[in-house]
Amino acid sequence: xxxxxxNCKLTFFKLRPPARSYGSDVKKTRLHEFHxxxxxxxxxxxxxxxxxxxxxxxxxSHLHTRRQxxxxxxxxxxQTKIRGRHREQFMERxxxxxxxNMGTGKSALSLFIDDRTGGILDDLIITKTDGDFxxxxxxxxxxxxxxxxxxxxxxxxxxxxxxASLEFLDSDEQSLLALQGPSSxxxxxSFVDGSTHLSTLYFMxxxxxxxxxxxxxxxxxxxxxxxxxxxxxxxxxxxxxxAESFVAQDDVKLAGLGARDTLRLEAGxxxxxxxISAETTPxxxxxxxxxxxxxxxxxxxxGATVILxxxxxxxxxxxxxxxxxxxxxPVRGGAVLFDVANGEKIGSVTxxxxxxxxxxxxxxxxxxxxFAKNGTEIQTEVRGQKIPMVxxxxxxxxxxxxSKPKK
Amino acid sequence: xxxxxxVTNRIWGNVNNAQRLSASVxxxxxxxxxDRYYTDKHEWIDVxxxxxxxxxxxxxxxxxxxxxxxxLPSVGTEVKIKDECGALESVKAASELYSPASGKVVEINSxxxxxxxxxxxSCYENGWLFKLELSxxxxxxxxxxxxxxxxxxxxxxx
Numbered sequence: 001x002x003x004x005x006x007n008c009k010l011t012f013f014k015l016r017p018p019a020r021s022y023g024s025d026v027k028k029t030r031l032h033e034f035h036x037x038x039x040x041x042x043x044x045x046x047x048x049x050x051x052x053x054x055x056x057x058x059x060x061s062h063l064h065t066r067r068q069x070x071x072x073x074x075x076x077x078x079q080t081k082i083r084g085r086h087r088e089q090f091m092e093r094x095x096x097x098x099x100x101n102m103g104t105g106k107s108a109l110s111l112f113i114d115d116r117t118g119g120i121l122d123d124l125i126i127t128k129t130d131g132d133f134x135x136x137x138x139x140x141x142x143x144x145x146x147x148x149x150x151x152x153x154x155x156x157x158x159x160x161x162x163x164a165s166l167e168f169l170d171s172d173e174q175s176l177l178a179l180q181g182p183s184s185x186x187x188x189x190s191f192v193d194g195s196t197h198l199s200t201l202y203f204m205x206x207x208x209x210x211x212x213x214x215x216x217x218x219x220x221x222x223x224x225x226x227x228x229x230x231x232x233x234x235x236x237x238x239x240x241x242x243a244e245s246f247v248a249q250d251d252v253k254l255a256g257l258g259a260r261d262t263l264r265l266e267a268g269x270x271x272x273x274x275x276i277s278a279e280t281t282p283x284x285x286x287x288x289x290x291x292x293x294x295x296x297x298x299x300x301x302x303g304a305t306v307i308l309x310x311x312x313x314x315x316x317x318x319x320x321x322x323x324x325x326x327x328x329x330p331v332r333g334g335a336v337l338f339d340v341a342n343g344e345k346i347g348s349v350t351x352x353x354x355x356x357x358x359x360x361x362x363x364x365x366x367x368x369x370x371f372a373k374n375g376t377e378i379q380t381e382v383r384g385q386k387i388p389m390v391x392x393x394x395x396x397x398x399x400x401x402x403s404k405p406k407k
Numbered sequence: 408x409x410x411x412x413x414v415t416n417r418i419w420g421n422v423n424n425a426q427r428l429s430a431s432v433x434x435x436x437x438x439x440x441x442d443r444y445y446t447d448k449h450e451w452i453d454v455x456x457x458x459x460x461x462x463x464x465x466x467x468x469x470x471x472x473x474x475x476x477x478x479l480p481s482v483g484t485e486v487k488i489k490d491e492c493g494a495l496e497s498v499k500a501a502s503e504l505y506s507p508a509s510g511k512v513v514e515i516n517s518x519x520x521x522x523x524x525x526x527x528x529s530c531y532e533n534g535w536l537f538k539l540e541l542s543x544x545x546x547x548x549x550x551x552x553x554x555x556x557x558x559x560x561x562x563x564x565x
Contacts (some may be wrong), residue, residue: 052499053472057472057473057498057527058472058473058497058498058499059473059475059498062498258472258498258499261499262498327476328476329476329478329494329496329501330475330476330496330501332500332501353498353499354475354476354496354498356498382501383478383494383503
């Protein structure tokens with residue numbers, strides 16, 4: 001949270017220093033030269049120089065992802081393998097997912113929870129692979145605190161006679177690409193080996209495949225855009241060749257952090273540090289669906305005491321979607337939300353942007369639970385002007401996932 | 408103009424890179440307008456008689472990205488130099504407008520209110536923002552000229 005607050009205060013043009021003065025603190029992904037060559041506008045983000053956009057504007061890159069397909073470099077995120085006989089028990093101590101009952105080859109959105117406060121330390125995708133390990137992808141911005149927490153927890157776990165180990169994959173060794181959009185399956189299918197059939201790989205399924213001749217790439221049908229798509233983990237010494245093969249396709253364009261942010265907001269997905277943090281619980285954040293019935297009944301997931309009490313008592317505040325009905329200044333994170341009737345403060349916005357798909361301004365934020373019902377009219381303020389907003393169901397844009405047909 | 412006042416999240420950092428910069432500087436050198444002056448907030452003011460036309464620089468529009476909403480001062484408003492007098496919103500961020508000089512707002516470009524993209528497409532011509540009846544020519548003489556501004560951008564980001 002503190003990192004977020006700090007960055008919020010930094011001004012756009014005065015932000016210093018540029019790349020070279022960051023010295024050893026700011027890393028480059030193995031695609032850095034590739035991004036620059038393709039016109040990427042590089043900015044420091046979560047310890048890496050990352051492309052915020054390429055030649056196309058954020059809005060057109062966003063729309064291209066919704067209509068065709070975009071390639072994102074997400075190698076700044078932390079990939080980790082968890083091994084050992086008790087790896088599932090170990091992960092269940094720190095995240096909310098029912099890993100023991102997950103199917104092999106399945107992935108899930110999960111949360112690291114502070115056991116004492118019930119606050120969300122990070123959100124992540126965890127995969128139960130068909131190998132002898134769990135695979136997870138956690139946020140770049142939480143890398144330091146996550147590795148510290150995981151290492152500490154592991155040593156406690158092992159001291160009670162359990163077996164587990166952690167392998168943090170360095171971005172110099174292992175890269176991560178996200179291919180997102182309605183034509184991503186057709187594009188990827190043309191680059192995988194003949195024995196890989198993406199038509200039977202459904203949303204949140206994960207396999208290994210040979211991609212562009214590179215064996216053992218991990219392909220997970222997931223993403224951060226609300227579109228069909230894949231996250232592909234590949235060895236860093238081959239990532240550039242693979243990325244070049246993808247972008248050589250007519251349908252595929254590169255997209256940066258800018259479009260990634262507007263796409264995920266339209267999809268109603270949280271950005272840790274903005275929309276969720278150690279200060280918010282899964283009840284407040286409307287993320288209780290990540291905690292299965294079984295784990296709730298056992299009352300043994302991290303933060304269970306606080307979270308289950310809050311669930312039965314009712315949370316004071318709730319994360320909601322908001323839309324501005326009228327054309328006007330878009331509301332941004334940090335804006336205050338008011339009760340229309342008496343002008344009292346009832347919450348605040350955590351993310352907001354003009355939605356390129358809907359051509360209206362959208363936002364998410366936290367409001368007093370009394371105001372969390374869909375259709376509730378509330379107010380915000382932008383530069384002294386009151387702006388009406390309506391609490392709206394998320395996602396704002398209908399997701400386009402490739403889900404297994406229901407029998 | 409132009410300080411981003413609200414940032415949507417942790418993503419936004421320094422948008423500068425060397426290539427972009429040299430491209431902007433190159434453009435400046437080929438379109439020198441002698442009586443256009445610049446502020447350190449990346450706004451320009453073009454003075455004819457005692458009327459100043461105000462807009463944002465190419466560097467600023469590029470850094471801001473697609474402008475989706477322009478909030479301009481009302482005609483008749485008296486502004487002082489460096490007063491906050493409006494804002495531009497892009498997909499990624501909001502930035503305030505600061506008046507580059509003191510005076511009275513005599514005209515606004517209502518076209519950019521309905522078509523904010525004009526600011527990106529034509530920041531020095533069709534994308535101008537508002538006109539001021541200037542109360543002090545002395546203020547103008549303290550602003551940067553074309554060459555000084557090009558140098559300012561270079562220094563500001565090296």
